[in-house]
Amino acid sequence: MAADSLKNIRVVLCETAHPGNIGAAARALKTMGLGRLHLVSPAHFPHRQAERLASGATDVLRRARVHANLDDALAGSAFTVACTARPREIAATMVSAREAAARVVEVARSQPAALVFGNETFGLTAAEVGKCQLLATIPANPEYSSLNLAAAVQVFAYELRLAAHGAGAPAGKPRTHARHEELERFYEHLERAMVEHGFLNPGHPKKLIPRLRRLFNRAQLEREEVNILRGVIKALVSPKRRRSRNI
Amino acid sequence: MAADSLKNIRVVLCETAHPGNIGAAARALKTMGLGRLHLVSPAHFPHRQAERLASGATDVLRRARVHANLDDALAGSAFTVACTARPREIAATMVSAREAAARVVEVARSQPAALVFGNETFGLTAAEVGKCQLLATIPANPEYSSLNLAAAVQVFAYELRLAAHGAGAPAGKPRTHARHEELERFYEHLERAMVEHGFLNPGHPKKLIPRLRRLFNRAQLEREEVNILRGVIKALVSPKRRRSRNI
Numbered sequence: 001m002a003a004d005s006l007k008n009i010r011v012v013l014c015e016t017a018h019p020g021n022i023g024a025a026a027r028a029l030k031t032m033g034l035g036r037l038h039l040v041s042p043a044h045f046p047h048r049q050a051e052r053l054a055s056g057a058t059d060v061l062r063r064a065r066v067h068a069n070l071d072d073a074l075a076g077s078a079f080t081v082a083c084t085a086r087p088r089e090i091a092a093t094m095v096s097a098r099e100a101a102a103r104v105v106e107v108a109r110s111q112p113a114a115l116v117f118g119n120e121t122f123g124l125t126a127a128e129v130g131k132c133q134l135l136a137t138i139p140a141n142p143e144y145s146s147l148n149l150a151a152a153v154q155v156f157a158y159e160l161r162l163a164a165h166g167a168g169a170p171a172g173k174p175r176t177h178a179r180h181e182e183l184e185r186f187y188e189h190l191e192r193a194m195v196e197h198g199f200l201n202p203g204h205p206k207k208l209i210p211r212l213r214r215l216f217n218r219a220q221l222e223r224e225e226v227n228i229l230r231g232v233i234k235a236l237v238s239p240k241r242r243r244s245r246n247i
Numbered sequence: 248m249a250a251d252s253l254k255n256i257r258v259v260l261c262e263t264a265h266p267g268n269i270g271a272a273a274r275a276l277k278t279m280g281l282g283r284l285h286l287v288s289p290a291h292f293p294h295r296q297a298e299r300l301a302s303g304a305t306d307v308l309r310r311a312r313v314h315a316n317l318d319d320a321l322a323g324s325a326f327t328v329a330c331t332a333r334p335r336e337i338a339a340t341m342v343s344a345r346e347a348a349a350r351v352v353e354v355a356r357s358q359p360a361a362l363v364f365g366n367e368t369f370g371l372t373a374a375e376v377g378k379c380q381l382l383a384t385i386p387a388n389p390e391y392s393s394l395n396l397a398a399a400v401q402v403f404a405y406e407l408r409l410a411a412h413g414a415g416a417p418a419g420k421p422r423t424h425a426r427h428e429e430l431e432r433f434y435e436h437l438e439r440a441m442v443e444h445g446f447l448n449p450g451h452p453k454k455l456i457p458r459l460r461r462l463f464n465r466a467q468l469e470r471e472e473v474n475i476l477r478g479v480i481k482a483l484v485s486p487k488r489r490r491s492r493n494i
Contacts, residue, residue, distance in 0.1 A: 028398055033388040056391055098409075139408060141280040144303055147401070151275055154398040155405050161386060162345075190479075199482030211475060219466035228458060232437075235446030236483040 005164050008108035010036035011153060012073045014128060015119040019044040023053030023061065024150030025117075030057035032157035033164075037064040038073040038114075053150075070116070070128055071184065078111035078177035079104060079220060082124055082132035083156055085145050093135060093218050100136030101159035108164075111177055115156055120149050130210055131180070133217040178226040186226045187213060193237050252411050255355035257283035258400060259320045261375060262366040266291040270300030270308065271397030272364075277304035279404035280411075284311040285320040285361075300397075317363070317375055325358035326351060329371055329379035330403055332392050347383030348406035355411075362403055367396050425473045433473045434460060440484050 011029060016022050022045060026037055037060055039045055045066060054061050067073040074080055081100050095103075100115075107113045116132055118124035129135065138147060138155050147155070178186075191209055194200040200208055221229070258276055263269050269292060273284055284307055286292055292313060301308050314320040321327055328347050342350075347362075354360045363379055365371035376382065385394060385402050394402070425433075438456055441447040447455055468476075 024395060024398070027393075027395060030391045031387045031394045031398075053395075055395070056393060138405065139412065140278045141408075144277045146274075146303060147278045148271060148274060148300075148302070148397075150395075151271070151278075151398060151401040154394070154401055158385065158402050161388075165386065193483055194479060196487055197482040197485060198487075199479060208475065211472065212479075215466055215468065215472050215476075219462055221462065225458065225462050228455065229462075232441060232446060232459075233483065235444040236440055236480065237487075238444060240443055240445075240484075 005105050005108040006033045006160060007035070008110075008112050009034060009104060009160060010038050010073075010077070010112065010114045011157070012038040012040060012070070012114055012116045013042070013149070013153075014040040014070060014116060014124065015122075016042045016045075016149065017120050018149075019047030019050040020053045021120065021149045022047075022064075023050035023055075023057075024148075025153040026050070026054040026060040026064070027057040028150055028154035028157050030060050031154075032161040034157050034160065035060050035063065037061070039064055039066045040070050040073050041068065042066065070131060071180070074114055074116075074131060074180040076112050077114040077180045079107035079113040079134075080132045080180065081113075081115050081134045081136050082129045083115055083117050083136050083138075083152060084123055084129070085137060085140070085147065085152070095134060095136050097136055097138045097156050097159050098163075100134060101156065101163040103134065105160060105163040107175075107177060115160075117149060117153060126210060130213045130217075131184070133220050175220075176223050178221045178223045182223060182226050183216075183221065186216075186221075186230055189230055189233055193233050197237065252352050252355040253280045253407065254282070255357075255359050256281060256351060256407060257285050257320075257324070257359065257361045258404070259285040259287060259317065259361055259363045260289070260396070260400075261287040261317060261363065261371065262369075263289045263292075263396065264367050265396075266294035266297040267300045268367065268396045269294075269311075270297035270302075270304075271395075272400040273297070273301040273307040273311070274304040275397055275401035276404050277307050278401075279408040281404050281407065282307050282310065284308070286311055286313045287317050287320050288315060289313065317378055321361055321363075321378060323359050324361040326354040326360040326381075327379045328360075328362050328381045328383050329376045330362055330364050330383050330385075330399060331370055331376070332384060332387065332394060332399070341382045341384055344383055344385045344403050344406050345410075347381060348403065348410040350381065352407060352410040362407075364396060364400060423470050425468045425470045429470060429473050430463075430468065433463075433468075433477055436477055436480055440480050444484065 022042060029035060050061055051058055081104055104113045138152060195202050269289060297308055298305055328351055351360045385399060442449050
């Protein structure tokens with residue numbers, strides 16, 4: 001059922017400074033039928049300001065999970081969207097909240113998906129964005145695009161609800177996206193191989209790894225594709241030809 | 248011009264109890280390029296809580312006009328929408344926020360229009376609704392549909408902006424896609440390396456190359472990314488820098 005895809009979507013708030021925003025975000029989620037709230041290193045939580053602004057959504061707060069880092073918060077997520085107000089230096093694919101919602105809901109029909117929001121002042125770091133498959137933004141006034149965090153959560157949650165309940169389920173075979181931790185292991189594998197072959201100086205990694213992450217994140221790798229890519233790396237780094245066929 | 252229609256739209260908040268909501272609403276409006284805020288009998292205004300939550304939108308607060316009744320606030324409006332969370336006893340036409348936004352923007356191309364929001368707890372009275380041409384609501388969780396006032400203003404303002412400007416994704420940095428022949432050379436390079444390392448039997452290539460093509464095509468590779476990937480392949484197939492190091 002369409003509504004169920006909302007249950008597969010988690011919202012991750014990173015390093016939120018103001019507990020009131022956590023409460024208001026919980027309320028925003030519940031009004032749209034979402035309920036999975038994950039918090040990465042919140043400044044204050046639990047907190048009575050959060051309770052107060054959650055209003056009738058304190059159940060969402062109580063079920064919220066707190067993590068020490070983003071990787072833990074994203075464990076199991078098969079499609080992760082970074083929600084950002086700022087144009088990033090990295091020219092990643094940036095889509096509107098509406099388009100992102102459609103894509104998230106599509107994945108969430110069969111697998112867990114996540115939306116990630118950064119700190120109120122600093123937004124998401126490049127490393128955090130690097131763990132996401134898509135960058136999404138709310139079209140805004142270019143002269144003042146600073147939505148309050150909970151307001152941004154409200155808009156995305158609203159678009160998710162409309163995407164889940166709207167008509168027009170896209171056809172096509174459902175894809176099995178790789179999970180967050182499978183992707184991270186692939187990136188580690190690739191980086192290790194590159195360092196060992198002198199292509200990457202770990203002291204001066206430059207933009208290479210972020211660029212490769214961006215490229216593969218854009219492709220929204222399937223689990224099987226990750227396995228193929230790791231097989232390719234393993235084969236290429238092994239001596240030529242009929243030495244060891246370990247794939 | 249499309250942008251001008253937003254300047255023809257005012258947002259009216261009736262008997263707002265919490266000044267913080269007025270400030271947050273001002274911020275929500277400004278982020279979407281709206282700026283005409285009218286207040287009917289606010290409980291507290293001006294107020295430092297309003298200033299604080301307006302953040303960078305204190306100019307909208309300063310220009311806000313306070314009225315003793317809704318009629319004054321709606322003077323000159325050619326099309327007025329009542330924004331409500333509750334199904335009303337009045338069997339008025341109820342449309343979604345999205346449809347309401349489209350109709351408001353259409354009118355606002357040539358004439359002033361207004362959106363009206365009620366008190367946080369009691370909403371709009373029947374008399375207030377009776378002064379509006381259309382009733383609009385934000386689709387919400389039937390079990391908990393109580394959006395915060397400023398969050399509701401944010402969603403309507405967002406829909407107004409999209410209706411006025413189109414829902415298109417914001418322009419990121421333009422990407423330089425690889426040309427067809429550059430992609431083909433990359434695929435040849437990859438395939439050759441895979442065959443040489445025994446990962447691909449040229450007699451039985453199976454689905455491997457088509458799958459890799461599909462993956463990389465999906466990513467819509469940039470020219471620079473193709474160069475990076477070819478650099479990675481070249482490095483991986485070359486002997487290790489330090490033989491002693493094992494994976």
